[in-house]
Amino acid sequence: MTLLMENKRRICFIFLGVASVLITVSSYMAYMELKPVLFIPPRQRASKLPDHINMKDIARQSTGVKVATLAKIINNANKHVRGSKTSGYLKDALSVMKHVLKDLNIDEKGLFERPSVKSENVCPESYMGGAFGFPLYYKGFEVDQCNYGSPIASLVTVIKYFDLKQDNLESKNDPVERFVASASKAINGVKVLIALNNGPVNNGLKKKYTHVNIMQSSYTNEGFALNSLVHQVKTPYVLIAKGVEFFTNDSRLERMVRELESLYVVAVGGAFRYPNGHWHKGCFQSVYRNYTLKYISGYDESFHECLFCDYIQGPFVTSTSYLKTNVFGDFNENDGLYEDWYLGMYQRGDEAVLCPDSMFHLKDKVDDSLFLYKEFMQRWDLLKMITPSGRTVTRGCEHQDTQSRKSFALSPCGLKLNTGAVKFIMKACEEVDLICELQEGTAMGALKFGSSLPWELDYDIRFSLTNCSKCHQMEKLYERSGVKFEPFAYECCMEEPPKLGYRNNFKVTVNGYKGDFTAHPVLDSEELVKAGIQPTKVLFDGQWVNFGRNPGHYMRNRYGKEIFRHAEHWIYSAGKNAHGKSNYTTNIFQPCKTPGVHNCLDRYNADGNLPFFILLP
Structure with missing residues (x-):
């Protein structure tokens, strides 16, 4: 009888401890809701659990915090698992965990739902219903009135690297002029920075479009040229116009900036189409393990009608401050320039989304059959890579460690x-x-x-x-x-x-x-x-x-x-x-x-x- 009473007393103390944690957390959340919403720089946000939990820190936490952390881990694992057996076990584990959360009065929805904040510079939008845009559905979401919206040209600078042949510049269909003219028309007053390789600068364009700066790139690679352009940017955000041939209203940069400020992500990309009309999302997940990197087309999770991606194939918007801190590698696209940038983002625990309703017009599809990815594979110690196009690329064993080390797999x-x-x-x-x-x-x-x-x-x-x-x-x-x-x-x-x-x-x-x-x-x-x-x-x-x-x-x-x-x-x-x-x-x-x-x-x-x-x- 004494033992039973002692056990009851211990359980009571545990629940009191958990309750005190929950009251503290609830009070803090209520306080945060009363505070004015401020823009949070991407690096200071906490969109998800860290990739690697510090178990020493967890050991010092209360039982309630431990349970909440465990629930988040199981929920995230359940989102991303693809093996049938594992998926079944995780679903069962998540179901049991939801009952535990209920017993502890922990709000399941508040724990699992991704956080978001109000955009600081772009007005919100509201869905008007399925009949509103009938029959072509050019409309559906309408921008609400607000007193803090800023013109998109004051928020975003477009940067682009051109590698052209001389005959392209002398032809009537100057690709640089088409790009600049379409940007000026679709995004009134937007600043455009261009690094031009293999050709003289067209000074007539600079006079015609005063918001455009075109410079002759004497740099040896695309990454270095883009980093130089970024340091000239005065706006808070940058559009990396990767592969863009011309702009239309479909690019919807307001939408991209809204989600960049609202979701806890560091980059927002858009879908794209080629001149032949073929449309692509360009959202990939990556598996990076044991000297191998594999890209898988698709998504595991969405929010605000945007897809979470480890790698985005098309153009994307990111913050200028983030890009100045996390620079492009000193190599070209055919050596894995963008794969390198996104893998670095992924390794830092940052996230990116792709909003498919933003669409860009790209030039002809890049043939990556001759891409070597040499610099990229050497930088990330890769022996094998399955590219976004599905091609398998391998490199030799030069400069690769072949010795055994504690805690590591052999190369x-x-x-x-x-x-x-x-x-x-x-x-x-x-x-x-x-x-x-x-x-x-x-x-x-x-x-x-x-x-x-x-x-x-x-x-x-x-x-x-x-x-x-x-x-x-x-x-x-x-x-x-x-x-x-x-x-x-x-x-x-x-x-x-x-x-x-x-x-x-x-x-x-x-x-x-x-x-x-x-x-x-x-x-x-x-x-x-x-x-x-x-x-x-x-x-x-x-x-x-x-x-x-x-x-x-x-x-x-x-x-x-x-x-x-x-x-x-x-x-x-x-x-x-x-x-x-x-x-x-x-x-x-x-x-x-x-x-x-x-x-x-x-x-x-x-x-x-x-x-x-x-x-x-």
Whole structure:
């Protein structure tokens, strides 16, 4: 009875604590509603949970705050998950969490709904109903009267980089003049800044359109030219007129600025159409993990009839201050200029939206088949990229780290060197008829991944020391192939062979990758051959190689419980005084010092192999 009363008392204290937090939060929210609405610079806004939660901070928070944070995380995960099993579990988890929130009197709608504020410089709009714009629907939303609206020309400057050939400038259809004339007509009085490459400046245009400044770009790349233009901007916002051929009223810059000031985003883009009439949203999500970047057309979330995008293919508006702080890279569009800018935005935890009712007229579709993305891929340490057009681009292994590091996955180049070394040695063993088998972590990698472990430090192969001549042949093969090795043939030529349980390690280095080549007096494969049975082989990175007689049984007895869950190399995870035979905990990766880096192992579940094979969206 006393225990029951004590538990009730504890529960009462917990609820009182949660209630006090909720009262404090409610009071603060009420206070904020009474305050006049002010424009909040994008960098100071908090549109979503941070990409990486600081668990030390969370641990110090009250239970109510912890529950609210957990609910937000589950809700965000539910929005962005695409796997059917995971989606089902998250929906169930979210349903349970909603009941918990209700029990704690936490407002579900206020917690999950994205925040927005009133635009500071553009009047709001109201929907007039489905019959209002019938039949062509040029109208539907009407701008409300307000006393704080500013002309769009005082808010936005248009900047554009032209890379033209001489014959374009001498033709009657000067693309620069068409661009400037259409901007002046569609957006009265708007300031236009142009950097012109490959051609002289048309001074007649500067006289005809006084609000236009055209300068000859002597810069080596588009990014540098755009950054130079941005520093001339006097308005609070900039339209990056990427690919725009001419303007019409469809660009609807007021709408874009309204959402930039209202939503907690740093960029707002628009849809576009090409001269052939083909219309595109140009909204992409990105997956950046383990040296690979993949773009997926589509959206997971919308608000105010705009789509949240990781990458926007067409023109976009952003704040001048943001663009001065987060500059373009010093390279050209065909090297990934805009992909680089948006990926930087994404990594900072900022967001962008695309409002498809704003539409731009672009010149002919850019053929990206010759785009190399060299600078971009090197900057972000990418080996593989699936572009917005669906093309797969890869780069070589130059300047890429190939060594193992605590908490990080091996680069594909490092993994290739590791598996290549194992396959070379096992093939060499076959050539000289020396019996060899995978062992230790290399055997574990073959069992779980059919390859080396994605975080492997070295490699481990054992060989039979029962044949003197074959060991000498193996040493000669190593010598001919330029392999560095510690001499080992003498182990195979002893008058009295070692007994079962003896082992001796020899270092072997293939293409700069070092591993252990271990002498054993008895191997399973050798015993099977003596019995007239083929050795058991497993598929290792496309090559069938010798293993112990029963691979699963061998590895379970070697490493113990839960071997199919993961752990890093014992040097990284088993403690200061550990050794190769130490027991260590599985189902955990060591946390990265900088959370969220693309090749951090703690971004993966420490169980299962599919996420390492397939870049899931």
